[in-house]
Amino acid sequence: MFRWIARGIRVGKLTTRYPYSRPEREALGSPLAAIRPEGPRRDGAAAAAAACPTGAIAVDDEGLTLDLGRCVACGLCWALAPESFVAGRGYATAADSREGLRWRCAWDAPPRPPARRTRARAGPWRRSFHVRHVDAGSDGAVELELGQLDAPQYDLHRLGVFLTASPRHADALLVTGPVTAAMAPAVRTTFEAMPEPKLVLAAGSDAISGGLWAGSEVAAGGVDAVLPVDVYIPGSPPGPLALIDGLLLASGRRFPLLTEADATTDVAP
């Protein structure tokens, strides 16, 4: 046992300072499509919209809409229409409404990201926030990232956020996956077992919109179809910092950095 204590001390502190200071975006942000700072160009955008495997891009006469809730960051849009799209990264990406993930942008106009907070959060969760996770058909990657929140680099507990085993202890339900037919009853039962007040978070593009499995006959195509969702965390999968951001947004916790990045969804090249 002493060997491990000694090892722990030797390795030292690895934990990120986030959300007290800004982490390196390159290393830690989850990839998502972003619109170029100069704004989207009409040329090529239609081809990108047609190629997008999840239909995240809609093009019309005035401009385009990029739905981050559908984006799986496959990279086809920024490969096919590099004058409009770029590989984006962000950790302040969660939103409390589906609208908060839709980027509406006029042709050749600098993109204005959507407002990600539309409601005031006044829950009793400022100091401690307990979350029950339910996997409703994910690809398994979000579970790995949730597991990493326990890793020393993130150490979720320092923020007063805990993953809990019992729904009776849970303030929030975090659902991953498009909600398969077999898991829908389990998701509902877990939600019903939770005490009021309670929140629902949808993590990952498949939990938000079904993602690539949107047309499937055996999945609901998103948590929305089963439960009212309070916070959406986009990404395929959302990275650890994006998950932390979504959890803090849901709990209503305020940090200097969060308040600053609070207003709009933050995805940038």
Add this chain to the structure above:
Amino acid sequence: MTARGRSPAAPLAADPGGELEQAAERGDRFVLLVALDRDRALYLSFGAQGYVPFVAERSELPDAATLFPAAASYQAEAGELFGLPFPGRGADAGARAEVARGPAAGLGGASGQDRAPAPGEPPFQGDALVRVPFGPVRDGAVESLLHRFHYLGERILTLEQHLGFKHRGAEGCLTRATVQTLPVFAERVSGPNSVAFALAACQAVERAAEVAVPPRAETLRAILAELERVANHFRDIARIAAATTLRVGAAQGHALQEWTQRIGARLTGHRFLRGALAVGGLRSDIEVGGLADEAARAEADARAYFEALEATELFVDRLETTGALAAERARAWGAVGPVGRGSGLDGDVRKDAPYGAYRGLDFGVPRQQRGDALARFRVRCEEVLTSLYLVRELVGTLGEGSVCGEAPAAFPPDALMLGWAEGARGEVVAALATDAQGMLRRAALRGGSRHNWPLFPDTVTDSYLMDYAINEASWGLTVASHDR
């Protein structure tokens, strides 16, 4: 028909039953059985002459489960999804529920029953018998499945395993894929094995369409595949440490996994290395400067970490004899990945049917004889070191040049494409069938977890409740790639 040659075409077998018997006589390993549509099924085995596929018509489907025990769950799945009528137990076996029962004899005749208990039924009834459903929502951030135990005191008498809760119709959605989006879909069938699945799918198309992949792309693909293996193994080792309540050991495993994922994110822009592979090579070139030094550093860290674990008696004692899988059973099943190699098998398709940059590469395939959790842990430790060594070797041989081969505009029409790759949890096989227009008609992706899951209950029955978590962590299987 060789493993290295062109895509093995799958002939319609004149005598499918005879083909199966020949495969069994040759001592081939059973790989998979999938329904191609409502009328035909594809059988695939692997032996000295490489992968041997054949197709059987609905009217003459042989019962593969009599020769290869692993085939039963595949037959059940094909029956469930495509309505194929298999003879024998495959047809009516509880579709995705596998039941294993302990020997009632061990209870000293306490059963008092005349008839043999039905599958899933405990060998006797009584107040002391505890029945616990564990799942589908389980403790912690883990994937959904249901394990239902009957136990007496500390001893598990039966384990019913119900999988399929996560069945999201991924293979059905995969038929929408084009040559361009095939890797995008394949990467998301089993998240932690993104590279292995995409690689198997891409290589299936490349083999069938005779696409030459540039050497630089092949080397970079192998580097990514090895990094993925390392990250997955660190994670599985950390989970084993967590199951033995070694908190610091678990945290340090997760820290090593995190560094590996960050290296991957720097190379490809994605923590799970997604978006790098394309049919024909890579989407774009990857800058690997400094990777050899990082791999050398990671190797030293990993070695020190593994030594610390091995020196912790409390940890080793909990793993020893836990969840033992006998070598004969593993061989008959054709167990793949660290599970098979922990039970004395030496199967590794990087060596047995080499592809891409592995063709000219010299490396050892670690294996252990004990078959228990300790063996599976040790196999993973050795594989991490081998993989990091391979990363350094591969970076050293990386030449200049293009990374994008000439990808075909569409899939070859009326083709059955087969591709394979060794993932962190074993062999990944892609079987893609196209129609006359070159659209995907059926896409089956079989990961190592799909093959090994039905074997897992074997090692739980007649074991102790406290060992279950350690045993499950030591198998390290993903549910997503089973349920699809």
